[in-house]
Amino acid sequence: TQLLEQSPQFLSIQEGENLTVYCNSSSVFSSLQWYRQEPGEGPVLLVTVVTGGEVKKLKRLTFQFGDARKDSSLHITAAQPGDTGLYLCAGALLGYSTLTFGKGTMLLVSP
Amino acid sequence: DAEITQSPRHKITETGRQVTLACHQTWNHNNMFWYRQDLGHGLRLIHYSYGVQDTNKGEVSDGYSVSRSNTEDLPLTLESAASSQTSVYFCASSESSWSADTQYFGPGTRLTVL
Numbered sequence: 615t616q617l618l619e620q621s622p623q624f625l626s627i628q629e630g631e632n633l634t635v636y637c638n639s640s641s642v643f644s645s646l647q648w649y650r651q652e653p654g655e656g657p658v659l660l661v662t663v664v665t666g667g668e669v670k671k672l673k674r675l676t677f678q679f680g681d682a683r684k685d686s687s688l689h690i691t692a693a694q695p696g697d698t699g700l701y702l703c704a705g706a707l708l709g710y711s712t713l714t715f716g717k718g719t720m721l722l723v724s725p
Numbered sequence: 726d727a728e729i730t731q732s733p734r735h736k737i738t739e740t741g742r743q744v745t746l747a748c749h750q751t752w753n754h755n756n757m758f759w760y761r762q763d764l765g766h767g768l769r770l771i772h773y774s775y776g777v778q779d780t781n782k783g784e785v786s787d788g789y790s791v792s793r794s795n796t797e798d799l800p801l802t803l804e805s806a807a808s809s810q811t812s813v814y815f816c817a818s819s820e821s822s823w824s825a826d827t828q829y830f831g832p833g834t835r836l837t838v839l
Binding site for chain 1: 758760767773815817822824827829830831832833
């Protein structure tokens with residue numbers, strides 16, 4: 615059983631469209647992170663959220679941590695081809711110091 | 726600039742051979758991690774270390790070992806490589822043991838076990 619469920623697994627959209635990626639769990643997390651990974655490279659951190667209900671914005675990307683700290687979402691406005699990549703959510707369970715990763719959402723943005 | 730490097734980037738080996746993957750970071754971070762990434766499984770933690778002489782097992786540690794003799798390096802050893810260990814391996818480091826701290830990842834090593 616996957617602790618962190620990401621959906622959708624794959625998303626193919628046109629430039630300019632909006633999209634939302636979800637990361638859900640039945641467990642409570644002390645913090646949750648979103649990483650982006652490009653082919654042939656390691657993941658790179660986009661954001662960390664630690665407070666239930668927290669919303670963070672990074673240019674066209676909006677991240678939200680659920681009130682109960684069991685879920686998170688990533689919303690991209692007006693997607694661009696440069697947004698193409700694998701988006702990974704990762705969380706730390708309460709009382710644990712290591713991260714658990716979701717399987718990822720592969721995003722393809724076509725011009 | 727500080728960085729984290731992995732070598733080799735690609736490795737092909739045979740079943741039963743011992744293989745060591747290198748990870749070197751110049752961030753001077755105390756914490757280092759090894760993950761494997763497979764289709765359908767995402768990133769899974771193999772071993773991690775919070776400092777010199779400290780090592781801990783992760784979710785999928787069977788068949789792997791690590792040792793930490795200095796701050797900069799955490800080599801990952803496959804004692805007797807198996808085909809199930811064909812994967813892409815990532816090393817990462819972080820400054821603190823706080824779970825929400827940024828992990829900096831290396832470029833990965835693609836290992837094929839024939």
